[in-house]
Amino acid sequence: MSTTVEEDLKVIVFELNKEEYAVPVQQVGSIERTQAITRVPNTADFVKGVINLRGVVTPVIDLRTRFGMKESDQSENTRIIIVYMDDIKVGMIVDAANDVTDIPGAMVEPPPSVVGTVETDYIRGIAKLEDRLLILLDLHKVLHEDEIEVIKTVEG
Amino acid sequence: MEVNQYLDIFIEESKENLQTVNDQLLELERNPKDLTIIQEIFRSAHTLKGMAATMGFQDLADLTHKMENVLDALRNGEIIVDTLVVDVLFEAVEYLEAMIMDISDGGQGRSDVTAIASKIEAIESGKMPVGADTERVQSDSQEKPIEYYLDEFETTVLQEAEATGYHLLDITISLHEDCLLKAARVYMVFEVLERAGEVIKALPSIDELENEQFESSFSVLLVTQEKGENVQSSISKVSEIEEVVVTPFSLTGTGGDSPLPEQFEQPEDDSCHPIEKPAEANGVKDQVPDTSGKRASGNKTIRVNIDRLDILMNLFEELVIDRGRLEQLSKELEHKELQETVERMARTSGDLQDIILNMRMVPVDQVFNRFPRMVRQLAKDLGKHINLEISGADTELDRTVIDEIGDPIVHLIRNAIDHGIESPDERAGKGKPPEGTLRLHAYHSGNHVFIEISDDGAGISREKVLSKAIHHAVITQEQSAKLSDKQVYELLMASGFSTADKISDVSGRGVGLDVVKNTIESLGGTIDISSVFGEGSKFSIQLPLTLSIISALLVKLESDTFAIPLSSIIETAMITPADMKDAHNQKMIDFRGRMIPLIFIKQLFDLKGKGENDNYPVVIVRKGDKSAGIVVDSFIGQQEIVLKTLGEYLSEAFAISGATILGDGQVALVLDSDTLIK
Numbered sequence: 001m002s003t004t005v006e007e008d009l010k011v012i013v014f015e016l017n018k019e020e021y022a023v024p025v026q027q028v029g030s031i032e033r034t035q036a037i038t039r040v041p042n043t044a045d046f047v048k049g050v051i052n053l054r055g056v057v058t059p060v061i062d063l064r065t066r067f068g069m070k071e072s073d074q075s076e077n078t079r080i081i082i083v084y085m086d087d088i089k090v091g092m093i094v095d096a097a098n099d100v101t102d103i104p105g106a107m108v109e110p111p112p113s114v115v116g117t118v119e120t121d122y123i124r125g126i127a128k129l130e131d132r133l134l135i136l137l138d139l140h141k142v143l144h145e146d147e148i149e150v151i152k153t154v155e156g
Numbered sequence: 157m158e159v160n161q162y163l164d165i166f167i168e169e170s171k172e173n174l175q176t177v178n179d180q181l182l183e184l185e186r187n188p189k190d191l192t193i194i195q196e197i198f199r200s201a202h203t204l205k206g207m208a209a210t211m212g213f214q215d216l217a218d219l220t221h222k223m224e225n226v227l228d229a230l231r232n233g234e235i236i237v238d239t240l241v242v243d244v245l246f247e248a249v250e251y252l253e254a255m256i257m258d259i260s261d262g263g264q265g266r267s268d269v270t271a272i273a274s275k276i277e278a279i280e281s282g283k284m285p286v287g288a289d290t291e292r293v294q295s296d297s298q299e300k301p302i303e304y305y306l307d308e309f310e311t312t313v314l315q316e317a318e319a320t321g322y323h324l325l326d327i328t329i330s331l332h333e334d335c336l337l338k339a340a341r342v343y344m345v346f347e348v349l350e351r352a353g354e355v356i357k358a359l360p361s362i363d364e365l366e367n368e369q370f371e372s373s374f375s376v377l378l379v380t381q382e383k384g385e386n387v388q389s390s391i392s393k394v395s396e397i398e399e400v401v402v403t404p405f406s407l408t409g410t411g412g413d414s415p416l417p418e419q420f421e422q423p424e425d426d427s428c429h430p431i432e433k434p435a436e437a438n439g440v441k442d443q444v445p446d447t448s449g450k451r452a453s454g455n456k457t458i459r460v461n462i463d464r465l466d467i468l469m470n471l472f473e474e475l476v477i478d479r480g481r482l483e484q485l486s487k488e489l490e491h492k493e494l495q496e497t498v499e500r501m502a503r504t505s506g507d508l509q510d511i512i513l514n515m516r517m518v519p520v521d522q523v524f525n526r527f528p529r530m531v532r533q534l535a536k537d538l539g540k541h542i543n544l545e546i547s548g549a550d551t552e553l554d555r556t557v558i559d560e561i562g563d564p565i566v567h568l569i570r571n572a573i574d575h576g577i578e579s580p581d582e583r584a585g586k587g588k589p590p591e592g593t594l595r596l597h598a599y600h601s602g603n604h605v606f607i608e609i610s611d612d613g614a615g616i617s618r619e620k621v622l623s624k625a626i627h628h629a630v631i632t633q634e635q636s637a638k639l640s641d642k643q644v645y646e647l648l649m650a651s652g653f654s655t656a657d658k659i660s661d662v663s664g665r666g667v668g669l670d671v672v673k674n675t676i677e678s679l680g681g682t683i684d685i686s687s688v689f690g691e692g693s694k695f696s697i698q699l700p701l702t703l704s705i706i707s708a709l710l711v712k713l714e715s716d717t718f719a720i721p722l723s724s725i726i727e728t729a730m731i732t733p734a735d736m737k738d739a740h741n742q743k744m745i746d747f748r749g750r751m752i753p754l755i756f757i758k759q760l761f762d763l764k765g766k767g768e769n770d771n772y773p774v775v776i777v778r779k780g781d782k783s784a785g786i787v788v789d790s791f792i793g794q795q796e797i798v799l800k801t802l803g804e805y806l807s808e809a810f811a812i813s814g815a816t817i818l819g820d821g822q823v824a825l826v827l828d829s830d831t832l833i834k
Contacts, residue, residue: 038716038823040802041761042810050802050815050823055474057800057815057823088804143805 188237330373353380480819521549548598576613610694710792
């Protein structure tokens, strides 16, 4: 079944492993430079730990690890994008945060179904803008999916 | 009329007034002949009615008005106090409570009150035949409502004044009905009065007058050298005064000799409510003539929105974090003056912390006060005789805890009455007194508050619990034999468990104790059950005093800092590998004669590090009567930390109860030692 996103979207574009991803601007709280991360034991491997975000302890995940990419060293461009999902607030480590852009709803296509791998359900759609290809993320799936299972195994 | 800004105050005050009615009704049931109690109820109901009418909640005002009629009849001895009357009054209070809840939820407080209204009317019109008993009551009541109640001291003052040729004047002042700032007029009248002489007594009391708790007129007893007419004319000069009635007052003759304005004797109608003469108003006793000139001051309090306290608390938490940072910096800089200043600041902020935490503390009575009526009703419904004993109601707890703790306790009380305490016949058969006792006891110990709910009922049947647990596949037959009594009782709190033979209205729907347990644990507390079969059971709840700022020991594990709450630490120790003993893959140490297990937190958390050490710092922690030693890399020191959550996303992290921000801005995790001890 193909569901297309009809409305126009304003998104934050960020870079990960030389590809461009996008999340709706409404879900983004802020974009932070990297800072010291305190690791939290026995959590999912993509959970890097927690940071002190102006007095609020905020969990941080590494999107590279989450998407099964190789971890890379932090660079001058590395950013933490703080996103809001339902009641939770999470920082995502990305290679670089590029810009804010508008995506016309008609330009968004459902994720390619040929990719039959398990982990692609966190992609909400793909937008083609002139010569750019933006991968729209489904934050809910990005943050949850595996995470719940991981915690269960710890308890068991 | 723009009433929104008063709505909160209205709701709060209505609740308070209803609570008074509630308490006094219970009291009345015990002492049906005590008129002062009826007066008290009447006064609260009347205040409530006035407020409700002002705020435009007509249903509320109407019902209260009907209630007042009954109370009035009671006061005049036209009806006698019996269980039926008290029941109906309680029912009316329940309706009123529901309405106020509705209003506080944003509704209009509308409710169909015809059922209760007709009951009230039936009682009122019933006006049962007056027996020998009530005649006495009646004669009492006829004297009382039209009289100043003077204590001994006041009487002496009046006698002396009379003897030395002063005039005693009874002055009744009526304000215009549309007078807006009644308190201001009262103030002006008092100024005039005080110039003329001394006010011995005021009805309603000066407190009530200042709070505008009167309709449109009030009376004072004045000792003066001036003539009555002079006083009258000078008071009349104050604007918005409708009428001033001055009559001489004589001590020797009581009510009959001091003619009071007619309206006191008229039955009330809707447009004009007579002043209630407080029989023994709380404030009255405190007033002595020499202070009557000054504004009487009670216990001065202000109402503060809880949100503001929360904001204050949050700001203070920020300050605590910065304080930690300052302390660290001054230590590094070794600047003497700076260190002294920081120390002073730390002390001041410590005091500040106590005050802020104290401000958020409310007596647990706020939760307990609704129980007497609940127990009364339940006992009635179930045909049991129950004596509720409450102690330690003045124990204080953080507001957030108080808000949450009510429902769990209600549940435990219902359980105790429904399943615990037996019916009178059953009790008689067991050789127990027919009246069961339910004890509610709160007390303070260390950083915790304990609330115990105990009964002298049937106790918990181990066999019954076990067979049920096996039936519901919570445990297996083999397991059941090995469980200790305590473990068996804990099964009660497993989800979907209910030992009641039949599902009753009161409890036993299968959801219950597990919810109670979850609520208490979410507050950082624990619940413990003990029971002797046939003799009763006790549910003991332990709650933390406050939720956000705690003392903790900071420890180092590799490069990470962890905090362990001091409340769970017994002591710290250094041990050598020789101290460790092996017991089935579990390292143990001898701690003051007891063998306790060691927890190697680094392995548990998968923190990599170097191998053998010569010395191991160990933190001995406890959970209930069990203890364990947590092996760490090094101790850093004790510090006040602000407990913060890890956020919803990581809320289930193992053995971590939260995080805190250290002086250097780093986040440190707070260890939950309770989950480490099984």
